[in-house]
Amino acid sequence: MKESPLVVVGSGLAGLLVARLAAEYQPVRLITKNTLYDSNTWYSQGGIAAVWSEQDSVELHSHDTVIAGDGLCDLQAVNVLSNQSRTAIEQLMLLGVQFDKDAAQQPRLGLEGAHSIHRILHAGGDATGAEIQRALVESVSEHPNIEILEHTLATKIQTNELGVTGVQCYHFNTQSSTIIQSRQMVIATGGAGQLFCHTSNPKGATGDGVILAYQAGAELTDLEFYQFHPTALDLPSAPKFLISEALRGEGAVLMNQAGVPFMEAIHPQKDLAPRNVVSQAIAHEMSHQEEKNVYLDCTSIAADQLTKRFPTIFKNCLKYGIDIRKDWIPVTPVAHYMIGGVVTDLYGRTNVPGLYACGEVARTGVHGANRLASNSLLEASVFSIRVSQVLKKDLKTIFFSRGHWPISHGPIGQEMTFPKNKRTVQQNELTVFDFRKRMWQLVGLIRNEQSLLEMNRLLGAPCLPSALPSSKEEFELESMKVLGKLITESALERKESRGAHFREDFPNALTHQMNSIKKRIDHPVF
Numbered sequence: 001m002k003e004s005p006l007v008v009v010g011s012g013l014a015g016l017l018v019a020r021l022a023a024e025y026q027p028v029r030l031i032t033k034n035t036l037y038d039s040n041t042w043y044s045q046g047g048i049a050a051v052w053s054e055q056d057s058v059e060l061h062s063h064d065t066v067i068a069g070d071g072l073c074d075l076q077a078v079n080v081l082s083n084q085s086r087t088a089i090e091q092l093m094l095l096g097v098q099f100d101k102d103a104a105q106q107p108r109l110g111l112e113g114a115h116s117i118h119r120i121l122h123a124g125g126d127a128t129g130a131e132i133q134r135a136l137v138e139s140v141s142e143h144p145n146i147e148i149l150e151h152t153l154a155t156k157i158q159t160n161e162l163g164v165t166g167v168q169c170y171h172f173n174t175q176s177s178t179i180i181q182s183r184q185m186v187i188a189t190g191g192a193g194q195l196f197c198h199t200s201n202p203k204g205a206t207g208d209g210v211i212l213a214y215q216a217g218a219e220l221t222d223l224e225f226y227q228f229h230p231t232a233l234d235l236p237s238a239p240k241f242l243i244s245e246a247l248r249g250e251g252a253v254l255m256n257q258a259g260v261p262f263m264e265a266i267h268p269q270k271d272l273a274p275r276n277v278v279s280q281a282i283a284h285e286m287s288h289q290e291e292k293n294v295y296l297d298c299t300s301i302a303a304d305q306l307t308k309r310f311p312t313i314f315k316n317c318l319k320y321g322i323d324i325r326k327d328w329i330p331v332t333p334v335a336h337y338m339i340g341g342v343v344t345d346l347y348g349r350t351n352v353p354g355l356y357a358c359g360e361v362a363r364t365g366v367h368g369a370n371r372l373a374s375n376s377l378l379e380a381s382v383f384s385i386r387v388s389q390v391l392k393k394d395l396k397t398i399f400f401s402r403g404h405w406p407i408s409h410g411p412i413g414q415e416m417t418f419p420k421n422k423r424t425v426q427q428n429e430l431t432v433f434d435f436r437k438r439m440w441q442l443v444g445l446i447r448n449e450q451s452l453l454e455m456n457r458l459l460g461a462p463c464l465p466s467a468l469p470s471s472k473e474e475f476e477l478e479s480m481k482v483l484g485k486l487i488t489e490s491a492l493e494r495k496e497s498r499g500a501h502f503r504e505d506f507p508n509a510l511t512h513q514m515n516s517i518k519k520r521i522d523h524p525v526f
């Protein structure tokens with residue numbers, strides 16, 4: 001067994017930032033199932049929203065966040081988000097993130113859907129996440145108080161009646177399992193776009209962290225709100241590469257196959273309407289007019305501005321024969337962001353003592369039923385900083401209020417050997433291919449009772465992932481099925497359409513507020 005005061009699982013913005021800041025006063029073990037660079041953050045193009053310009057205000061950013069959130073935002077959490085946005089950006093700058101600047105050497109601010117004002121900072125044009133990841137990986141790698149464990153999968157959080165005591169891990173390189181003892185653990189494993197066959201997310205976004213926390217007794221909520229980004233490249237030969245909303249912020253327009261700018265008739269903000277409105281409008285075009293996709297017309301943007309501001313999108317589209325300076329880009333919605341997740345307070349604490357969550361895996365309440373564009377990197381930054389600020393204080397409180405905190409026993413400094421996985425419960429037979437396809441068809445952008453019941457039936461009663469998987473893929477699929485089941489059940493329970501959750505059979509929002517749908521394993525302790 002190995003002992004560590006703090007374990008951080010996940011190496012996107014949230015995991016890297018919390019590890020880096022906490023390492024100032026305690027040793028940290030940073031666990032990541034692939035390499036330090038594999039994260040959703042890396043792929044983030046558009047940027048990070050912040051109250052930065054003098055014309056902007058905390059009230060205005062909060063207002064935009066709440067309007068996009070369609071009645072379900074936690075106002076206290078939104079206030080924290082907006083109030084601390086500037087400090088969070090300054091913290092990232094201190095750690096070496098280079099945002100794009102204007103002629104006056106101030107961050108250049110872009111516009112995105114449902115924002116009242118230009119307030120999106122970006123880096124490398126459309127490579128904001130990659131720049132943040134680069135800076136944080138460098139900073140974390142240099143820190144003497146951080147031990148990095150790559151190719152390591154956290155398979156089970158260990159708890160006793162007082163809270164977290166450690167985490168069981170599987171190391172792919174050595175094919176061995178260990179238990180890392182810890183009284184505090186931060187889950188920052190990102191989202192779960194891989195549950196759907198069309199997604200902007202990388203391969204690792206399989207929702208393991210949500211299920212890890214769920215299995216430890218943490219409460220989950222708002223899982224029915226999965227955000228579908230309106231525009232990913234839609235070519236049979238190409239991956240579903242994200243086409244940033246920032247393009248529409250610069251003037252690009254969605255067109256149907258007849259060349260009609262269809263958003264004009266749908267929302268006063270047209271192509272810059274909230275993301276759920278745009279995605280659902282595209283789905284409507286595609287289903288009702290038998291169109292395979294719609295198009296994004298960027299030709300009104302000056303050619304040199306297009307290539308300078310969106311170099312990644314420009315090069316990637318060109319690779320597939322689309323010159324965005326003159327060709328319309330075929331686009332389709334894709335699964336993009338998990339709005340719900342592990343319920344936390346304003347400091348990332350879950351209901352399991354010693355267990356924290358931040359970034360996409362956490363449900364802080366800031367996004368309500370639909371996330372405002374570019375609020376994800378902001379939420380991850382603001383709340384990771386807040387988690388890092390309370391860890392030390394919480395540990396002391398726990399000790400003083402509870403006295404001795406026993407840690408699980410076991411031989412120290414040795415690897416644990418475990419019996420082979422002898423589970424008798426058989427998983428249903430859905431392959432990963434079928435599972436993702438069915439989730440897209442039945443629990444995707446447009447759902448109804450029949451489709452949801454069908455997915456529920458197909459999933460049966462998936463068992464929780466084994467702490468001793470025979471492969472990473474097995475562990476991921478088991479986690480995905482449990483999460484798929486919880487999303488499906490939540491979507492069935494919410495008999496209304498709101499934000500990112502659209503039910504054909506209940507197309508309107510309820511006039512009264514429905515309680516949020518909570519999921520939690522019956523746990524005797526927490």
Ligand code: SIN
Pocket residue numbers: 044045046047243244245246372373374375376
């Ligand atoms: C985008 O660039 O359109 C994605 C940004 C986000 O998801 O907030």
